[in-house]
Amino acid sequence: MKATLYIRRIVDRLRLEFHGATKVTKVCSVNGIDIQMEISNPRELSRCISYATKEPDTISWIDTYIRPGDVMYDIGANMGQYSLYAALKYTGKVRVYCFEPESQTYAALNRNIHINNVSNMVTSFCLAISDSTRFDTFNVRGNLRAGEAIHQFGRTIDDAGIMFTPIHRQGMMGVSLDDLHYIYGMDIPQCIKIDVDGLESAVIRGGTRILRNSRLRSVLIEITEVLSRKEEMGLIYETFEKNGFRVVSKVAARIEEPEYPSYNVVFSRVESS
Numbered sequence: 639m640k641a642t643l644y645i646r647r648i649v650d651r652l653r654l655e656f657h658g659a660t661k662v663t664k665v666c667s668v669n670g671i672d673i674q675m676e677i678s679n680p681r682e683l684s685r686c687i688s689y690a691t692k693e694p695d696t697i698s699w700i701d702t703y704i705r706p707g708d709v710m711y712d713i714g715a716n717m718g719q720y721s722l723y724a725a726l727k728y729t730g731k732v733r734v735y736c737f738e739p740e741s742q743t744y745a746a747l748n749r750n751i752h753i754n755n756v757s758n759m760v761t762s763f764c765l766a767i768s769d770s771t772r773f774d775t776f777n778v779r780g781n782l783r784a785g786e787a788i789h790q791f792g793r794t795i796d797d798a799g800i801m802f803t804p805i806h807r808q809g810m811m812g813v814s815l816d817d818l819h820y821i822y823g824m825d826i827p828q829c830i831k832i833d834v835d836g837l838e839s840a841v842i843r844g845g846t847r848i849l850r851n852s853r854l855r856s857v858l859i860e861i862t863e864v865l866s867r868k869e870e871m872g873l874i875y876e877t878f879e880k881n882g883f884r885v886v887s888k889v890a891a892r893i894e895e896p897e898y899p900s901y902n903v904v905f906s907r908v909e910s911s
Contacts, residue, residue, distance in 0.1 A: 663753060666690070668697065671726050675717065676749045681785035682717060689719055695889045695902050696831065696858060700724050703856040703906070706731035709825040713737050713767045713815075713841060714833035717785055718747040718760070725759040734759060735824060739766040739776050739791060739810050746784035766791035768812035768837065769844040771821075776810035777802075788835040797836030797900070799866035815845030826851055832859040839870045842877055849881040855907055857883070860891045862900040878905045 661678045666689040675686045690697065700720060704710055706728055712721045715736035725734050738744045744764045751760050766776060774792040779802050788796050791812055796802055818824040826848070832841055838859055848854060857878070863871050875885070883905040891900040 668723055669701070669727075671723065673722050673726060674750070674753045676746065676753060678746070679783050679785065681781070681783060682746065685717055685719065685785050693891065693902060695887065695904075696720055697723065699831070699856070699858045699904055700727065704728065704732055704829050708828040709733045709735070711735050711737070711827040711830040713831065714835070715747055715762065716743055716787065716833075718750045718762070720831060721760050722750060722754055722756065725756045726754065730759050732759070733825065734761070735827075736760060736762050737765050737767050738762065739764055739808070740778060740786070740789050741808055742782060742784040743786065766810050766812040767815055767834070767841050767844070768792065769814060769840040771813045771817045773809065773811055776808040777804035778806040778808065779804060782806050790835070791837060795836070797862040798864050815841060816847040817844075820847060826853045828853060828855045830854065830857045832857065836862060839874055842874050846877070846881070849877065849883075852907070857905045858902060859905070860900060860902050864899055882908050884908050
């Protein structure tokens with residue numbers, strides 16, 4: 639009996655060792671900056687391979703709008719590609735707060751922050767940024783693994799307006815953009831990236847005071863413009879215009895699917911004369 643238990647423990651230990659060995663650290667070069675990414679599944683690998691090419695406009699936005707001394711919010715940070723790029727490009731002169739609610743991806747995000755030695759520059763939060771501060775359900779769509787996307791906070795309708803059945807439900811706290819600063823005291827951002835797969839209008843509704851703050855310079859937001867959400871999308875553009883922003887660029891967010899109606903839209907505050 640003791641021998642059998644001993645063998646089982648050895649087998650379990652070997653399984654754990656093998657599981658750890660399946661993780662690979664890959665160095666990605668983006669505009670001459672070497673960024674380490676820990677890879678444990680094919681989805682993470684695909685994101686790593688397409689790091690510099692999947693959304694070149696997002697990289698360009700970081701290069702163009704972020705300045706030394708700025709604070710950047712990365713809302714929907716996923717594995718942290720753009721948070722890491724901003725932190726390493728400006729060598730500690732930019733402070734990044736990133737938000738990723740999905741449990742497996744949040745773990746990957748933190749590992750990537752750690753292995754790139756930017757914990758003093760990038761702070762991650764397992765929070766959903768929404769229209770109000772509340773507890774709700776975070777609905778995981780597709781696969782429960784790091785690097786996936788199109789999950790939803792407080793609803794089971796994806797970015798294209800299609801109902802889905804969650805494969806997993808997390809308890810999650812949602813926080814409004816305004817409350818991050820005006821209640822919890824987080825630094826006002828100069829630049830915000832928003833990639834929340836259909837929940838962008840909720841983020842904007844919860845951030846009207848931040849949008850009015852003159853210290854906010856630019857927002858890059860991925861917007862999926864399907865007919866069922868036409869009015870909702872119109873309100874996003876209208877809100878930015880009312881708060882002194884203009885659209886400076888709008889490009890397809892999915893280069894590999896140019897027919898998909900998802901766009902990275904850059905808003906910039908109009909300089910007063």
